[in-house]
Amino acid sequence: MSRPVVASLDLQALRHNLSVVRRAAPGSRVWSVVKANAYGHGIDRIWSALKETDGFAMLNLEEAILLRERGWKGPVLMLEGFFQAEDLALFDKYRLTTTVHSNWQIKALQNARLHAPLDVYVKVNSGMNRLGFTPQRLHTAWQQLRALPNVGDMTLMSHFADAEKPDGIREAMVQIEQAAEGLGCPRSLSNSAATLWHPEAHFDWVRPGIVLYGASPSGQWQDIANSGLKPVMTLSSEIIGIQNLKPGDTVGYGRLYRATQEQRIGIVACGYADGYPRIAPDNTPVLVDGVRTGTVGRVSxxxxxxxxxxxPQAGIGTPVELWGNEIKIDDVASCCGTVGYELMCALAPRVPVVTV
Incomplete structure (x- = not known):
């Protein structure tokens, strides 16, 4: 028998979450963001459940090629664009939409030999200070790109740093509006948080990521509890050992947990090599046989x-949910001082994945 830890993916929940996004932004087309191997879910496993999307957005050229080879003929947006001028040959072959955020990329497009123009997303830095042209530089970059025969349709793109807050996009929107004055161009600005909570930023295309997988862009499950979103990934295992502690007995490396009374504990086949956070503190929520309880001691x-x-009814073989429908991944992540994004992406290759 194989080790009992397994990650189950509910593809119906994924389809449902896409419909929630469409209801939230009914006037916009949707880029389903599948970067980081679909947030740890496996792009090859889940893309067909999102085939009603308008386009896929990602980072890795290999994953874009995989989608094309699997039969996806719709738009594919490369969120960081191309990394070397030589990549443009593959962008041309597979008809990928490229983000342009740097002067060297404009030069590379100018010099490239393409069979047909590439659609371009021009990124403006509206305060995130990662990628993008400054607002002052945007008009010049836009006109330079517009003049190139290798450039097809153009869309203005930006990314919000703080969209989970009620006024979190206000300053960024001012910068974007000032930068785009007179361009009259299509826009793609909204990440998951802006898609849910800032309809004024929806425009032509929204780019939901984490919400497609049923977790909260704020890191707090209660913020999406009434949205209709459903968790897609369930990490589960079983109890493989039982220990009966006496007062004073300790648990795990470092003896961080000490029993204050007689206590029964279960040992679960899941650890940090499976992607469960080592830093999870005592009382990180866990579901055992349908009953909510918590971890004790350091994760091995x-x-x-x-x-x-x-x-008390639990024993060897009792099922355990580490996160999923009942134990929200955001709640586990919050206990560990991180966000659900990280836990999804940290799912280890050794964990079997099944689709439901």
Missing amino acids: MDMLAVDLTPC
Whole structure:
């Protein structure tokens, strides 16, 4: 029998979440963001569940080629554009839309030999200070690109740093409006948070990522509890050992947890080598046989311990949900001082993945 830890992907939930996005932004087309191997879900496993999207957005050229080879004929947006001028031959062959955020990319497009023009997303830096032309530089860059025979349709793009807050896009929108004055161009500005909470930023294309997978862009599940979004990934395992502690007994490396009374604990086949966070503190939520309880002691490479006080019926082979429909990945991440994005992307290759 194989080790019991497994990640289950609910493809119907993925399709449902895309419909939630469409209801939130009914006047916009949707780029489904599948970067980081579809946020750890596996692009090859899930893309067909999102085939009703208007386009896919990602970073890796290899993943874009995979989509084309699997039969996707719609738009593909490369969110960081091309990394070397030589990449443009493959952008041309596979008909990929490229982001342009730097002067050297304009020069590369000018010098490239393409069979047909490439559609371009011109990125303006509206305060994130990662990629993009400054607002003062945008008009010049736009006109330079517009003059190139190798450039087809052009769209203005930006990315919000703080869209999960009620006024989090206000300053960025001012910069974008000033930068785009007179261009009269299509726009793609909204990430997951802006798609849900800032309809004034929807424009022509929205770019949802984390919400497609059923987690919150703010990192707090309660912020999307009434949105209709459903978790896609469930990480589950089983109890493989039972320990009966006496007062004073300790659990795990470093003896960080010490029992204050007689206590029964279960040992679960899941650890940090599976992608569960090593830094998870005591009482990180876990579901054992349908009962909510918490972890105890330090997470090991292959195992973690859970308190069985609320579930005395649990024994060897009892099912455990680490995150999923009942234990929200955002709640686990919050206990660990991180966000659900990281836990999804950290799912280890050794964990079997099944689609439901």
